[in-house]
Amino acid sequence: MKKIIITIDGYSSCGKSTLAKALAAQLNYVFIDSGAMYRAITLYFLRNHVDWNKPKEVVKALGNITLEFIYSQETDISEIHLNDENVEWLIRDMVVAENVSGVASVKEVREFAVAQQQKMGDTKGIVMDGRDIGTTVFPNAELKIFLTADPAVRVERRFKELIQKNPHITIEEIKSNLETRDYIDSHREFSPLRKAHDAVVLDNSNLTMKEQLKIALKLVKERLEVEEEIA
Numbered sequence: 001m002k003k004i005i006i007t008i009d010g011y012s013s014c015g016k017s018t019l020a021k022a023l024a025a026q027l028n029y030v031f032i033d034s035g036a037m038y039r040a041i042t043l044y045f046l047r048n049h050v051d052w053n054k055p056k057e058v059v060k061a062l063g064n065i066t067l068e069f070i071y072s073q074e075t076d077i078s079e080i081h082l083n084d085e086n087v088e089w090l091i092r093d094m095v096v097a098e099n100v101s102g103v104a105s106v107k108e109v110r111e112f113a114v115a116q117q118q119k120m121g122d123t124k125g126i127v128m129d130g131r132d133i134g135t136t137v138f139p140n141a142e143l144k145i146f147l148t149a150d151p152a153v154r155v156e157r158r159f160k161e162l163i164q165k166n167p168h169i170t171i172e173e174i175k176s177n178l179e180t181r182d183y184i185d186s187h188r189e190f191s192p193l194r195k196a197h198d199a200v201v202l203d204n205s206n207l208t209m210k211e212q213l214k215i216a217l218k219l220v221k222e223r224l225e226v227e228e229e230i231a
């Protein structure tokens, strides 16, 4: 059967990666968490004291960064490796979350990440989630989903996820981080977060994972039927 490209964009903590991962598993597609790339770059910049407001420093640093997604049987996802180090868990740290939107606003960083993301779509059969996947990375993707959820629901979800790793984290800290990131992500100059004109909006505030997956799979089926008709 013909394979397509599926993009899932939206604000922070809408459950984009969870849906993308489930969808990829059902379809036997590759799931790529594009945010992990911006997070890994941020981790490198923080560790190496790179000033991301200085383009020359940024370009030099990017030249020393290799990013790779390697499938892990244990977690059943492709985990991100930064210069051969598995950083899948380290990049979820609050210090990375606090700086990633700034780093992701830098033109050179975006060009670096987008070029690699586009390559990953060469063979189709991919579900990629992020902020600009349906607008900039794959403007011709066959299925684009714009996922949204009520802000209070998003804060609650992130809290439940982070409290396991960091028992001192507060709801206020998470709320403030999500609001700041959403603001920077949607107001930056290059590839701001916005809904692609041809994206389908899916509000999952009151949906279970099973329910949203069912809706998404129905959309995939419809798109595949269109593709078969065209072929």
Ligand code: DC
Binding pocket: 012, 013, 034, 035, 036, 038, 039, 100, 101, 104, 105, 129, 130, 131, 132, 133, 181, 185
């Ligand atoms: O999806 P996430 O929360 O892991 O993403 C981390 C940050 O990376 C997010 O605040 C914005 C940035 N990002 C981006 O600018 N473009 C993408 N395609 C994905 C993420």
